Amino acid sequence: MPERSLRPTLRDVAQLAGVSVATASKALNGRDQVHPETRARVLSAAERISFTPNALARGLLAGQTGTVGLITGDLDGRFSLPILMGAEDAFGKGKMSVLLCDARGDSIREQYHLEALLGRRVDGLIVVGSRTDPRPSLGRDLPVPVVYAYGPSTDPEDLSLVPDNVRGGADSARYLIDRGRTRIAHITGEADYLAARDRAAGIEGALTEAGLEIVGGVQYGSWTEQWGRTATARLIEAHPDVEAILCGSDQIARGVLDALRESSWDVPGRVAVMGYDNWEIFAVGARPQLTSVDMNLEALGALAARRLVEAISGEARSGIEQLPVRIVPRETT
Amino acid sequence: MPERSLRPTLRDVAQLAGVSVATASKALNGRDQVHPETRARVLSAAERISFTPNALARGLLAGQTGTVGLITGDLDGRFSLPILMGAEDAFGKGKMSVLLCDARGDSIREQYHLEALLGRRVDGLIVVGSRTDPRPSLGRDLPVPVVYAYGPSTDPEDLSLVPDNVRGGADSARYLIDRGRTRIAHITGEADYLAARDRAAGIEGALTEAGLEIVGGVQYGSWTEQWGRTATARLIEAHPDVEAILCGSDQIARGVLDALRESSWDVPGRVAVMGYDNWEIFAVGARPQLTSVDMNLEALGALAARRLVEAISGEARSGIEQLPVRIVPRETT
DNA sequence: CTGTTAGCGCTTTCAG
DNA sequence: CTGAAAGCGCTAACAG
Numbered sequence: 001m002p003e004r005s006l007r008p009t010l011r012d013v014a015q016l017a018g019v020s021v022a023t024a025s026k027a028l029n030g031r032d033q034v035h036p037e038t039r040a041r042v043l044s045a046a047e048r049i050s051f052t053p054n055a056l057a058r059g060l061l062a063g064q065t066g067t068v069g070l071i072t073g074d075l076d077g078r079f080s081l082p083i084l085m086g087a088e089d090a091f092g093k094g095k096m097s098v099l100l101c102d103a104r105g106d107s108i109r110e111q112y113h114l115e116a117l118l119g120r121r122v123d124g125l126i127v128v129g130s131r132t133d134p135r136p137s138l139g140r141d142l143p144v145p146v147v148y149a150y151g152p153s154t155d156p157e158d159l160s161l162v163p164d165n166v167r168g169g170a171d172s173a174r175y176l177i178d179r180g181r182t183r184i185a186h187i188t189g190e191a192d193y194l195a196a197r198d199r200a201a202g203i204e205g206a207l208t209e210a211g212l213e214i215v216g217g218v219q220y221g222s223w224t225e226q227w228g229r230t231a232t233a234r235l236i237e238a239h240p241d242v243e244a245i246l247c248g249s250d251q252i253a254r255g256v257l258d259a260l261r262e263s264s265w266d267v268p269g270r271v272a273v274m275g276y277d278n279w280e281i282f283a284v285g286a287r288p289q290l291t292s293v294d295m296n297l298e299a300l301g302a303l304a305a306r307r308l309v310e311a312i313s314g315e316a317r318s319g320i321e322q323l324p325v326r327i328v329p330r331e332t333t
Numbered sequence: 334m335p336e337r338s339l340r341p342t343l344r345d346v347a348q349l350a351g352v353s354v355a356t357a358s359k360a361l362n363g364r365d366q367v368h369p370e371t372r373a374r375v376l377s378a379a380e381r382i383s384f385t386p387n388a389l390a391r392g393l394l395a396g397q398t399g400t401v402g403l404i405t406g407d408l409d410g411r412f413s414l415p416i417l418m419g420a421e422d423a424f425g426k427g428k429m430s431v432l433l434c435d436a437r438g439d440s441i442r443e444q445y446h447l448e449a450l451l452g453r454r455v456d457g458l459i460v461v462g463s464r465t466d467p468r469p470s471l472g473r474d475l476p477v478p479v480v481y482a483y484g485p486s487t488d489p490e491d492l493s494l495v496p497d498n499v500r501g502g503a504d505s506a507r508y509l510i511d512r513g514r515t516r517i518a519h520i521t522g523e524a525d526y527l528a529a530r531d532r533a534a535g536i537e538g539a540l541t542e543a544g545l546e547i548v549g550g551v552q553y554g555s556w557t558e559q560w561g562r563t564a565t566a567r568l569i570e571a572h573p574d575v576e577a578i579l580c581g582s583d584q585i586a587r588g589v590l591d592a593l594r595e596s597s598w599d600v601p602g603r604v605a606v607m608g609y610d611n612w613e614i615f616a617v618g619a620r621p622q623l624t625s626v627d628m629n630l631e632a633l634g635a636l637a638a639r640r641l642v643e644a645i646s647g648e649a650r651s652g653i654e655q656l657p658v659r660i661v662p663r664e665t666t
Numbered sequence: 667c668t669g670t671t672a673g674c675g676c677t678t679t680c681a682g
Numbered sequence: 683c684t685g686a687a688a689g690c691g692c693t694a695a696c697a698g
Contacts (some may be wrong), residue, residue: 006476007454007476009690009691009692010691010692010693011691011692012487012671019668019669020668020669020670021669021691021692021693022669022670022671022692022693022694023667023668023669025692025693025694026668026688026693029693030545033667033668034668035667035668038668042351052448052451052452053452053691053692054393054452054454054690054691054692055452055453055454056389056398056453056454056690056691057394057674057690057691057692057693058691058692058693059389059395059674059692060387060389060390060393060675060676060690060691060692061673061674061691061694062674062692062693063674067432068452070696075414075417075418075421076415076418077458081409081414082409084408085435086433088408088433089435092434092435092442092446095449097432097434097449097450097453098432098433098434099430099431099432099433100402100403100421100431100432100433101421101425101430101431102418102422102425103423109425113425115385116428116430117430118385119385119387119388120389120400120430121340121387121388121389122387127437143339143340155680155689198639199604218365224618225618225620226618228600229620232561245600251614251618254618255618257672258620281584285558285559285584285587285588287558287562287591291674312461330682342675342676343675343676343677344675344676350685352685353684353685353686354675354676354677354685355676355677355678355684355685355687356683356684356685357684358676358677358678358683359677359678359683362677366683366684367683367684368683368684371683371684386675386676387674387675387676389674389676390674390675390676390677390690391675391676391677392676392690393675393676393690393691393692394671394675394676394677394678394689394690395676395677395690396690429678596668
């Protein structure tokens with residue numbers, strides 16, 4: 001009994017069941033044209049030696065590996081993770097496995113990982129960006145389909161999925177207007193982030209539509225609590241009549257709330273506050289709990305997975321899909 | 334010219350270079366015994382058709398796939414991610430790829446993913462827990478080595494890597510004592526978390542050693558800002574002479590700071606505060622910035638990767654390795 | 667219904 | 683130095 005390898009192979013199963021490898025294969029894969037009794041024998045043999053089919057061998061033959069590569073720019077970013085989870089989840093159900101790579105925002109490393117993934121014959125790729133600013137395409141001549149999530153590709157031939165931040169901004173503004181606030185300010189992060197500009201544009205649009213304008217203008221700064229505090233102190237000094245503050249992120253909003261409490265401004269009585277990102281721990285830990293805009297990133301990740309599976313089976317799409325965001329009301333509005 | 338498949342194979346390269354597959358293989362893999370000129374020809378041919386060797390075929394032959402599985406309990410947890418990053422990074426350099434699965438803390442799903450990974454013939458597994466409480470082993474009879482990270486296995490035959498929370502607690506207490514604080518309180522999370530109990534034990538030990546005791550006793554509660562606020566209000570009411578508050582997490586610490594500011598207690602003048610986890614965004618966003626204990630989770634992940642590679646190459650280890658944590662001083666102490 | 671045969675793409679003896 | 687041959691573990695025609 002020459003134990004060629006430690007792991008049992010189909011041949012071992014076949015031998016044990018007293019059939020040929022081919023029959024064993026058919027039996028295990030539920031092909032009809034196998035005598036029930038034979039199948040039972042094979043199945044029990046497989047069970048007995050705890051046989052696990054070698055997906056590699058299968059993939060070699062089939063030309064499909066049932067794995068996809070996921071290249072992310074910054075794992076530690078708040079955005080990659082939910083997308084990753086959504087994708088992992090969506091794939092998981094369909095028995096696809098995810099090979100994960102973190103390129104650390106470095107295009108050399110990205111290229112390197114790309115090669116590794118291609119070498120492992122992934123059936124497709126998801127590229128997750130860390131910001132919504134367009135990023136260079138991985139290229140058109142890849143042997144497998146690619147879906148860009150969160151950070152779109154600059155190439156319109158690629159398929160990209162991004163949250164609709166313009167509408168997110170507009171919705172949040174309208175949400176406040178509907179609740180009777182008219183003097184609305186906007187404190188946000190670095191202006192060189194498309195996300196910041198998009199949200200600001202959305203807000204501006206909605207306000208204009210209602211015949212209003214942003215109190216004090218869009219205040220770009222940084223995505224930090226500190227900036228939220230600083231900007232707020234300045235804002236309430238210059239515009240004591242402000243009724244609502246839309247923030248570019250939950251972090252900023254925390255700073256805003258902090259500064260407001262410091263100055264004993266009642267939230268939401270005197271001024272309403274909204275965050276963005278709906279980062280639970282931040283939003284729920286806030287006092288009062290923070291109303292925020294959720295970009296539905298898990299859904300985005302799940303959709304990316306679905307789109308990729310579609311693409312793998314031949315349904316090509318391209319362009320940028322803007323995905324809806326949603327407002328999560330809490331106590332600050 | 335029958336294009337069997339879309340992806341170029343070694344045969345295509347060989348054909349183009351006018352050599353046999355065997356020679357092409359040798360040339361590409363840097364085997365000696367290939368004429369330099371031949372090798373050059375092969376290399377350029379490979380380049381020309383952008384040939385990527387099929388890792389599956391190679392793995393099938395070699396019995397090693399160069400992939401490892403990483404099963405996590407809760408991806409969204411604060412702890413899995415740095416570990417994942419550390420591991421990914423450590424593997425990345427060694428050309429191993431990581432297959433990621435999130436079992437969502439569900440053992441059925443874990444089993445399912447385990448089979449999928451085994452089927453893909455991963456060379457090893459890392460299991461990342463979401464808490465430091467021991468968890469059931471994946472089993473002893475797995476065909477590949479396993480390393481448990483953060484959440485140790487209950488089986489001492491397994492190798493587990495965990496942060497040394499007892500020492501973390503002790504170090505933080507000593508850190509304060511060294512700075513002249515003697516009346517030290519401890520507000521932490523749920524008592525059913527081993528992490529909470531370990532840290533408390535460490536603190537208690539260090540204080541006892543110094544002839545001190547925890548002001549008001551260990552205050553277990555929940556891992557939330559809210560609890561930090563509540564507990565603090567209570568604490569400073571009952572023990573107005575308290576000089577330092579050790580917190581079970583940065584989140585709790587944020588609540589503590591909040592409550593302290595509310596009562597106009599100066600930090601660190603009147604009372605020092607320390608967090609745990611060193612969750613940057615929380616710690617740095619705090620006012621004043623929060624001194625915290627960092628569990629070095631990335632290093633833990635990287636070590637897990639190294640240990641796994643060792644185990645794959647035959648160096649077996651077992652038991653629980655306690656990894657050092659470190660204090661990150663900021664403004665609250 | 668079952669077994670034989672022929673590979674998937676690659677590496678590795680082992681003769682030339 | 684080079685190439686022919688023999689598989690790694692599995693599936694998919696075909697014949698029996």
